[in-house]
Amino acid sequence: MPETASVRVGHCSPDVSNVDIHVDGEIAFEDIPFTDISEYAELPAENHDIAVTAHGDDEHVLDATLDLEADTAYSAIATGTLAEIECTVFTDAPGDVADDQAHVRFIHTAPDAPAVDVRVADGGPTLCEEINFQAASEYVPVDAGTYDLEVVVAGTDDVALALSSVEIEGGTAVSVLAVGEFDDDSLDAVFAEDAL
Numbered sequence: 001m002p003e004t005a006s007v008r009v010g011h012c013s014p015d016v017s018n019v020d021i022h023v024d025g026e027i028a029f030e031d032i033p034f035t036d037i038s039e040y041a042e043l044p045a046e047n048h049d050i051a052v053t054a055h056g057d058d059e060h061v062l063d064a065t066l067d068l069e070a071d072t073a074y075s076a077i078a079t080g081t082l083a084e085i086e087c088t089v090f091t092d093a094p095g096d097v098a099d100d101q102a103h104v105r106f107i108h109t110a111p112d113a114p115a116v117d118v119r120v121a122d123g124g125p126t127l128c129e130e131i132n133f134q135a136a137s138e139y140v141p142v143d144a145g146t147y148d149l150e151v152v153v154a155g156t157d158d159v160a161l162a163l164s165s166v167e168i169e170g171g172t173a174v175s176v177l178a179v180g181e182f183d184d185d186s187l188d189a190v191f192a193e194d195a196l
Contacts, residue, residue, distance in 0.1 A: 005071070008192075013085050079134050106178070118150070
């Protein structure tokens, strides 16, 4: 049986319409809207040519190569505005997760936002610091429960995004992606459950 990797794609380019994702010349993910994160798909563990087009169009807005290792999960995210769009690839490796905890990471895909910290609101702990655009934090173990979170400009108390009543289920791994743009107050968050 050939070795495979698990890959999902996400559309986090705020000024790009719905897209199709082509893998090795064939459409693999179709009509993906902004902020959508696909399910995982299995691909052979080898190099693959990736192209992004506007839905139904043949003109590429992005070309990239994915080098996939066997038994590894990846998130390939379209980031940046159309003029500077890139494929940013993250390895989804949350490790062993206890039944009463979750492993959470934060991914910064808002192109005009500064580096951010993420913390629990009302004086709670800071979960991760200095996350720059197109970067992800390490996975952070947290107890299962419901949290009010704040995304703040790094090193300050300036709240860029407040996330209320975030439910964290035990035994899961979750990526929280900051999406949208800072200057027009369209910042939001997308939650995606990661492969364990």
